[in-house]
Amino acid sequence: MAKAQNKTIETTQSVAAFIKKVTDKERQADCNAIISIMEKASGYPAKMWGSAIIGFGSYHYVYESGREGDAPSVGFSPRKNEFALYIANFEGKEDLLKNFGKHKTAKACVYIKKPEDVNMDVLKKLVIGSVKHYKAKYK
Secondary structure, eight states: OOOOOSSSSSSSOOOOHHHHHOOEEEEEEHHHHHHHHHHHHEEEEEEEEETTTEEEEEEEEEEESSOOOEEEEEEEEOSSSSSEEOOOOOOTHHHHHTTTTTTTETTTTESOOOGGGGGGHHHHHHHHHHHHHHHHHHE
């Protein structure tokens, strides 16, 4: 039986070309602001993962079931009405989110409407925490 291929894999698609497809110019600027912060905080360049996730850094995971793959250490996706931020559930994350600003959470996602709604210093700390978490967990 063939192994199922992961849908979200690193691609060679251009991040800049993807951002240009975002129709609203203000959202394009928001994407570029988030990219700038995540690149600086993570120490990794922006790369496309799948068709709509901009990721920074990566780690290789192996589940007990034998399924394995690669995933971004941190990332985001510009959705129609919000930005989905993909941040690991690391120790201290909940405390940071208390001072983050206007957001919603679900599993490893943090949703924001626009960058100006949140504290950018806290975003940097969330990015750093996510990258450190995956580096420690998946050596």
